[in-house]
Amino acid sequence: MFRVDLHPTHVCDCGKFRLRMGQPLPFGATIVPGGVNFSVYSHAAISCKLALFNKHEKKPFCVIPFKDEFRIGNVFTMIVFDLDFENLEYGFHMDGPFDEKEGHRFDKTKILMDPYSKSIGGRDVWGETPDWDDLYQHRSRIVFDDFDWENDHPLETPVEDLIFYEMHVRGFSKHSSSGIKHPGTFAGIKEKIDYLKELGVNCVELMPIHEFDEFENSRVSPATGKMLMNYWGYSNVGFFAPKAGLAATGKFGMQVDECKTLIRELHKNGIEVILDVVFNHTAEGNEKGPYISYRGIDNKTYYLLTPEGYYFNFSGCGNTLNCNNPIVRSMILDCLRYWASDYHVDGFRFDLATILGRDQNGAPMSSPPLLETLAFDPILGKCKLIAEAWDAGGLYQVGSFPSWGRWAEWNGKYRDDLRKFLKGEPGMVGAMSQRLQGSPDLYRWEDRGACASVNFITAHDGFTLYDMVSYNQKHNEANGENNGDGSNDNYSWNCGVEGETDDPEINRLRLKQMKNAAAMLLVSQGTPMILAGDEMANTQWGNNNAYCQDNEISWIDWSHLEKNKEIFNFFCKMIAYRKAHPVLRSRTHFLNKDYKGSGFADITWHGVEAWNADWSPQSRTLAFMLCGMHAKGGTCDDNSVYVAMNMHWDAHSFKIPKLPDYMSWFLFVNTDAKSPNDICAPGKEKKIKNQSEFLLGPRSVVILTGKDNK
Amino acid sequence: MEIKTSTKSGSTIIEIIGSLDGNTVNEAQEKIMPMITSNNVSMVLDMKGCGYVSSAGLRLLLMAAKQLSVQNGVLVLSGLSDEIKDVMEMTGFNNFFKTFESVASALETLRKGA
Numbered sequence: 170m171f172r173v174d175l176h177p178t179h180v181c182d183c184g185k186f187r188l189r190m191g192q193p194l195p196f197g198a199t200i201v202p203g204g205v206n207f208s209v210y211s212h213a214a215i216s217c218k219l220a221l222f223n224k225h226e227k228k229p230f231c232v233i234p235f236k237d238e239f240r241i242g243n244v245f246t247m248i249v250f251d252l253d254f255e256n257l258e259y260g261f262h263m264d265g266p267f268d269e270k271e272g273h274r275f276d277k278t279k280i281l282m283d284p285y286s287k288s289i290g291g292r293d294v295w296g297e298t299p300d301w302d303d304l305y306q307h308r309s310r311i312v313f314d315d316f317d318w319e320n321d322h323p324l325e326t327p328v329e330d331l332i333f334y335e336m337h338v339r340g341f342s343k344h345s346s347s348g349i350k351h352p353g354t355f356a357g358i359k360e361k362i363d364y365l366k367e368l369g370v371n372c373v374e375l376m377p378i379h380e381f382d383e384f385e386n387s388r389v390s391p392a393t394g395k396m397l398m399n400y401w402g403y404s405n406v407g408f409f410a411p412k413a414g415l416a417a418t419g420k421f422g423m424q425v426d427e428c429k430t431l432i433r434e435l436h437k438n439g440i441e442v443i444l445d446v447v448f449n450h451t452a453e454g455n456e457k458g459p460y461i462s463y464r465g466i467d468n469k470t471y472y473l474l475t476p477e478g479y480y481f482n483f484s485g486c487g488n489t490l491n492c493n494n495p496i497v498r499s500m501i502l503d504c505l506r507y508w509a510s511d512y513h514v515d516g517f518r519f520d521l522a523t524i525l526g527r528d529q530n531g532a533p534m535s536s537p538p539l540l541e542t543l544a545f546d547p548i549l550g551k552c553k554l555i556a557e558a559w560d561a562g563g564l565y566q567v568g569s570f571p572s573w574g575r576w577a578e579w580n581g582k583y584r585d586d587l588r589k590f591l592k593g594e595p596g597m598v599g600a601m602s603q604r605l606q607g608s609p610d611l612y613r614w615e616d617r618g619a620c621a622s623v624n625f626i627t628a629h630d631g632f633t634l635y636d637m638v639s640y641n642q643k644h645n646e647a648n649g650e651n652n653g654d655g656s657n658d659n660y661s662w663n664c665g666v667e668g669e670t671d672d673p674e675i676n677r678l679r680l681k682q683m684k685n686a687a688a689m690l691l692v693s694q695g696t697p698m699i700l701a702g703d704e705m706a707n708t709q710w711g712n713n714n715a716y717c718q719d720n721e722i723s724w725i726d727w728s729h730l731e732k733n734k735e736i737f738n739f740f741c742k743m744i745a746y747r748k749a750h751p752v753l754r755s756r757t758h759f760l761n762k763d764y765k766g767s768g769f770a771d772i773t774w775h776g777v778e779a780w781n782a783d784w785s786p787q788s789r790t791l792a793f794m795l796c797g798m799h800a801k802g803g804t805c806d807d808n809s810v811y812v813a814m815n816m817h818w819d820a821h822s823f824k825i826p827k828l829p830d831y832m833s834w835f836l837f838v839n840t841d842a843k844s845p846n847d848i849c850a851p852g853k854e855k856k857i858k859n860q861s862e863f864l865l866g867p868r869s870v871v872i873l874t875g876k877d878n879k
Numbered sequence: 880m881e882i883k884t885s886t887k888s889g890s891t892i893i894e895i896i897g898s899l900d901g902n903t904v905n906e907a908q909e910k911i912m913p914m915i916t917s918n919n920v921s922m923v924l925d926m927k928g929c930g931y932v933s934s935a936g937l938r939l940l941l942m943a944a945k946q947l948s949v950q951n952g953v954l955v956l957s958g959l960s961d962e963i964k965d966v967m968e969m970t971g972f973n974n975f976f977k978t979f980e981s982v983a984s985a986l987e988t989l990r991k992g993a
Contacts, residue, residue: 255901255935356969423970430971
């Protein structure tokens with residue numbers, strides 16, 4: 170139908186482009202019939218100009234002021250007709266007061282990126298040195314928002330059935346050993362989908378993929394003399410654009426299609442996609458940082474400022490996004506809705522999420538409006554929402570993050586307790602009993618269920634699994650901060666020698682410890698998360714903070730896969746076992762009683778003696794049994810599972826709870842046994858001869874399946 | 880960009896010479912889409928003279944192929960450079976197309992009714 174409101178009404182001063190007043194919503198640049206609708210908000214700007222560039226050109230080919238009649242409220246909006254928008258980059262000049270004490274930092278000479286940019290140029294190819302003389306470094310672009318999704322839909326896998334796999338898009342396949350055509354990119358992950366399926370994970374959690382500046386690091390590596398990079402990318406330039414440098418087609422400006430294709434293909438293979446999103450700060454840093462966008466568009470709206478007009482630094486990165494300002498809150502909501510609806514992502518993990526619950530003075534709120542809005546948003550209604558429930562300002566909310574029954578948390582206590590138990594620290598048995606059942610001590614009080622707990626032993630932040638059993642101390646010298654960066658609380662144990670060793674006994678123990686960790690993680694209630702590469706014993710040579718290492722330190726070395734087949738095989742089978750047994754995947758916490766009349770409570774605790782766990786401070790042994798008839802709250806029938814953990818340096822014999830006569834115990838895992846007897850294919854377990862007792866070797870885990878005699 | 884059309888073995892052959900991008904896509908659309916007016920049309924887009932296809936160009940190809948498909952027709956591509964083939968695969972545009980090394984092999988397959 171012909172619309173009467175799409176006629177140009179004005180012509181720009183140079184006479185080249187026809188204009189008319191635009192639509193204030195949606196913000197950003199939107200393709201409309203015959204033109205592009207531009208819309209940008211600023212509360213305190215007095216005027217705004219639109220600068221139009223051909224791609225990669227330093228000088229704009231046209232600068233068009235928003236006429237007074239093109240402003241509605243605090244929004245500047247205009248349609249520009251006849252643009253070749255595929256070859257276009259645009260930005261804004263904002264004029265307004267410069268008054269630091271009042272929080273205003275307008276500078277009309279700066280060219281500012283649109284906060285709603287769906288695509289951002291300037292860093293099109295990862296690591297390609299930018300033209301530093303260019304006044305406009307991060308350049309807004311316009312994208313086609315159509316994509317052939319082929320009936321794709323977010324998978325909506327129940328969260329208790331997920332196995333997260335945390336990866337860095339570049340680090341996952343950049344190493345020369347990855348053997349693929351497009352290493353280090355979205356397309357590269359697509360090439361590795363068969364690998365992910367073989368491993369069995371069904372949800373990838375991608376470290377930041379929003380546009381960031383890999384050059385945002387001025388340090389030089391003392392190890393190589395080369396410039397370090399912002400490799401991880403926890404520092405957003407823009408929130409709506411996928412990082413061009415993570416796409417093989419970024420040089421053609423096609424990162425949006427490449428990223429969507431990856432998500433579509435992962436979905437086809439039953440794998441969900443969670444994005445790690447960073448709403449706590451931006452790449453503009455503090456007072457000394459660059460003007461990219463927000464600071465020059467409306468500093469006082471976008472950032473938390475001290476009464477003197479300086480930047481609060483709860484993020485540890487120079488500034489703090491003003492998340493509970495209504496405008497910023499709307500931007501975050503728009504952003505997440507965009508990724509959920511336009512990119513079909515299945516959920517989000519929020520970096521330093523407690524910042525999202527701070528008020529405009531930085532104080533923690535009891536019911537933060539942003540977190541509540543996200544919890545109840547209709548478009549995000551089926552998305553997984555996961556909080557990293559702490560921030561650099563000292564707010565630690567593991568177990569108390571405001572949730573409205575929707576938010577899950579990275580469970581840092583799970584990580585710490587499991588590591589301590591694994592290395593044989595005393596006094597951990599009580600805590601372990603909580604961690605293994607989905608941390609009811611943290612999450613039951615609000616009835617949040619076991620899956621409020623995302624269980625992990627390792628993540629990008631900290632040691633890899635191999636390093637956790639190979640290093641007592643961090644070794645971050647290559648980061649150029651005199652080994653002062655990164656956590657000192659690693660709860661790791663090198664098994665006798667710091668770092669690499671030829672000692673076969675130590676290497677055998679390390680392998681066993683990795684298997685112990687994998688076994689405990691994958692039989693824990695809650696949702697497990699595996700750090701990419703741990704399944705092949707990838708190392709960072711003791712670097713526990715590889716945020717700046719765009720090199721072999723942080724890239725996964727795929728040659729480990731061949732060398733460390735044994736641990737890979739162990740991970741694959743453990744994951745398959747978890748998937749085969751719903752008794753391991755309860756959505757709710759256990760009731761600690763027999764409500765099915767099976768003769769066993771849903772969970773029972775044991776130790777060296779059956780029915781009598783040793784809870785004393787010196788105990789390093791623990792066992793538990795999950796009754797199959799109580800699987801998933803008694804809604805489905807499963808085998809029973811018995812898990813015995815001996816983290817003592819001596820062997821111990823464990824008495825096993827007796828099953829009814831028609832059932833027996835079958836051996837699935839014994840980490841003390843040499844491969845291939847350490848683990849079997851799920852369903853192929855062998856009946857154990859002695860049904861009443863099992864000798865566990867030093868520092869080892871045994872898993873038995875209780876099922877009908879055959 | 881230049882577009883040449885011909886007919887061979889009952890198929891329309893459209894040769895695209897030059898870049899198919901934001902500058903040329905409207906012209907290409909105006910020439911190609913009117914050819915999809917009747918049912919059962921088979922079309923070969925000969926891309927051997929085309930060095931670059933932008934996002935807008937790929938969208939035109941997909942739109943034409945889908946339009947033909949609902950009219951029981953078929954559009955195939957021939958002579959794609961390795962780079963364009965690669966870009967199409969990475970950006971998900973390849974799923975909908977059959978591609979051939981040459982117009983002759985495309986016509987041969989179309990003749991067999993594939």
